[in-house]
Every structure is written in structure tokens, then in C-alpha cells.
Amino acid sequence: MTWRDWYDALDKPTWTPEPSTIGLIWQILYPIILVTFGYVFYRVFRKQIPWSVAVPFAINLLANIAFTPIQFGLRNLPLAALDIAIVWGTILWAMRAIWPHHRWVAFAQIPYLVWVTIASILQFSITWNNW
Secondary structure (H helix, E strand, C coil): CCHHHHHHHCCCCCCCCCHHHHHHHHHHHHHHHHHHHHHHHHHHHCCCCCHHHHHHHHHHHHHHHHHHHHHHHHCCHHHHHHHHHHHHHHHHHHHHHHCCCCHHHHHHCHHHHHHHHHHHHHHHHHHHHCC
């Protein structure tokens, strides 16, 4: 069974966006993530802000990258739910960590936080419905 057949067969909420819509949202968010996260890592490598500020950004990147293989490769809904909770939590942590240094980076994370909040609710719903 392909990942798409598997995903289509899951019991999902009626408000679940189409995969193409989800893809479009990520196409908008990834440039924001690239610029802001890149800026943070650049500042850390230049020793202009403490390395501890970059920790939540790094964890977020790893968790974000891990989600698709967990969800669609392993097809492990509980682990994907845990992963997206880590993504959500590290966005908040990153916003708080960068706030004293570069507030614009924290503000730029708001669309990412909004989408991941929606995606988290969706993931938790899908996980619960297919437990």
C-alpha cells in the first residue's frame, strides 16, 4: 500500500486539508524557517548570541525533518504525534530564547506556530481516531 493509500484510509476529521494544501502551506513556511533559523545559526557561529539560543532551533529542525519519515515511512501515528508535539514546543522555546536578542525572528515564527498548532490538533485527532 502506498503512503497515499494508507493516509487516505485513515479516519480523519472532516476539516482535514488536502495533501496539496498542506504542501502549499509548507512551501510558504520553509522560506521563513530558512531565513530566520539561518540568521540565528549565523549569529551563534559568529558568537554574537549565545549557543544556547540555537538549541531549540536545532531540535526543531531535527523533529520537523523526522516527522514525514515517522508518519509516512514508519506509519507510526503515536510517534508522529509525539514528534509534532516536540516541533510545537520547540517553536515556543525558540521564540522565547531569541526574544531578548532579535525580536523580529520571534515574530516571524508566528505563522509557523499557527500552522503547527493546527497540524498538531489534526495529528492528535488522527492518532486518536485510528488508535
